[in-house]
Amino acid sequence: MKKIIGIVVLSISFLGFSQGNTHTQSGGKFEGLAMTPPMGWNSWNTFATNIDEKLVKETADIMVSSGMAAAGYNYIVLDDGWMTKERDANGDLVPDPVKFPNGMKAVIDYVHGKGLKFGLYNCAGTQTCAGYPGTRGYEYQDARFYAKLGIDFLKYDWCNTKGITAPEAYTTMSNALKTAGRPIVFSLCEWGDNQPWEWGKPVGNLWRISGDIYPCFDCEFKHPENWSSWGFMKIVEMRKDIRKYSGPDHWNDFDMMEVGNEMNDTEDKSHFAMWCMMASPLVAGNDFRKMSKETLAILTNKELIAVDQDKLGIQGFKYSAEDGLEVWVKPLSDGNWAVTFLNRSDVAKKINFDWKKHIIKDADFGYEADFNKTVFKLKDLWKNKEIGNTKKNFVSDLVAHDVITLRLIP
Numbered sequence: 343m344k345k346i347i348g349i350v351v352l353s354i355s356f357l358g359f360s361q362g363n364t365h366t367q368s369g370g371k372f373e374g375l376a377m378t379p380p381m382g383w384n385s386w387n388t389f390a391t392n393i394d395e396k397l398v399k400e401t402a403d404i405m406v407s408s409g410m411a412a413a414g415y416n417y418i419v420l421d422d423g424w425m426t427k428e429r430d431a432n433g434d435l436v437p438d439p440v441k442f443p444n445g446m447k448a449v450i451d452y453v454h455g456k457g458l459k460f461g462l463y464n465c466a467g468t469q470t471c472a473g474y475p476g477t478r479g480y481e482y483q484d485a486r487f488y489a490k491l492g493i494d495f496l497k498y499d500w501c502n503t504k505g506i507t508a509p510e511a512y513t514t515m516s517n518a519l520k521t522a523g524r525p526i527v528f529s530l531c532e533w534g535d536n537q538p539w540e541w542g543k544p545v546g547n548l549w550r551i552s553g554d555i556y557p558c559f560d561c562e563f564k565h566p567e568n569w570s571s572w573g574f575m576k577i578v579e580m581r582k583d584i585r586k587y588s589g590p591d592h593w594n595d596f597d598m599m600e601v602g603n604e605m606n607d608t609e610d611k612s613h614f615a616m617w618c619m620m621a622s623p624l625v626a627g628n629d630f631r632k633m634s635k636e637t638l639a640i641l642t643n644k645e646l647i648a649v650d651q652d653k654l655g656i657q658g659f660k661y662s663a664e665d666g667l668e669v670w671v672k673p674l675s676d677g678n679w680a681v682t683f684l685n686r687s688d689v690a691k692k693i694n695f696d697w698k699k700h701i702i703k704d705a706d707f708g709y710e711a712d713f714n715k716t717v718f719k720l721k722d723l724w725k726n727k728e729i730g731n732t733k734k735n736f737v738s739d740l741v742a743h744d745v746i747t748l749r750l751i752p
């Protein structure tokens with residue numbers, strides 16, 4: 343036994359030595375950085391690696407001038423493609439001097455100057471998914487680099503990770519960030535392959551739960567290299583049963599949004615409503631410079647955002663599904679509930695919901711709504727309008743792929 347401990351200690355100190363760690367290592371994530379689901383913008387869905395200083399500045403400007411920031415969006419995150427293909431002679435990452443001619447610090451200062459926060463991307467493997475230098479073996483050095491730059495958010499991906507295990511790799515980076523000393527939201531992005539919801543809570547503030555999103559309602563997009571991207575309802579369906587693992591400071595992340603990209607406004611509305619019902623991080627993935635007023639209205643719907651950001655932090659669940667008409671519910675603080683009627687089918691549907699025939703029970707978190715015992719006022723969150731109460735049936739038409747979201751107030 344002694345021998346084994348000796349070997350473990352030796353290999354840990356060797357690892358530390360190889361990364362130039364002469365300091366004491368601190369463990370555990372920075373607590374309390376994401377008590378409600380993080381909100382912001384990420385470059386990947388629209389721009390892939392075509393990112394630069396101008397894009398960041400214009401996005402930051404519009405985040406403020408459009409009302410997005412006032413609605414709660416505050417992180418600007420640069421995804422893959424911000425570095426050069428090689429580290430420098432010291433082993434440091436190098437922001438691409440063509441894309442960022444004034445350096446990354448200038449970009450970050452600009453974003454901070456707007457009252458916003460800034461995030462970067464890297465990967466636990468030897469290379470990022472787009473082939474830039476990964477962090478494997480450089481965890482403490484990269485963490486110090488980020489802390490010095492002054493970033494506020496790190497998305498940490500899972501490509502090129504052969505031979506390493508996810509809980510260890512993410513814990514190492516989490517410890518490195520903690521040791522570097524700057525509070526940085528740690529966003530785990532290993533696609534749900536190794537059930538991060540089971541081990542991620544002490545490690546990070548949010549974790550992706552699926553492969554990449556695709557801008558469609560319910561499709562699977564098969565890539566030739568043998569992996570799939572998923573329509574937003576595929577992701578919701580895939581991970582609706584891990585809700586008990588999500589909560590304040592440890593969120594199930596349903597991926598960056600595709601609102602304003604290739605779907606129509608009806609589908610975008612449903613996409614946004616479902617992200618709010620799931621208490622997902624709300625990270626826009628569209629081009630703000632071309633944003634329509636409809637897209638902006640969806641993304642800044644304050645009533646829906648309040649559902650997402652509710653302080654209980656409970657991920658909603660599917661209460662019922664009949665003939666393509668689904669009812670999703672989410673317990674909110676002060677005894678409120680959010681209820682979303684979703685037309686999952688391709689044809690128009692009629693809703694006729696007799697509240698008194700239903701008792702909604704949340705088995706994971708212990709909430710209950712019994713409409714025979716309690717009358718709730720109803721507010722339509724898309725119309726921002728009170729529409730009666732649960733004594734009467736809720737009757738409405740719903741076109742294909744549309745939603746109605748109500749707040750129930752006792």
Ligand code: GLA
Nearest residue numbers: 386421422471472499531554
């Ligand atoms: C993976 C992630 C995406 C994005 C790309 C970048 O696919 O899941 O969100 O970060 O890598 O290469």
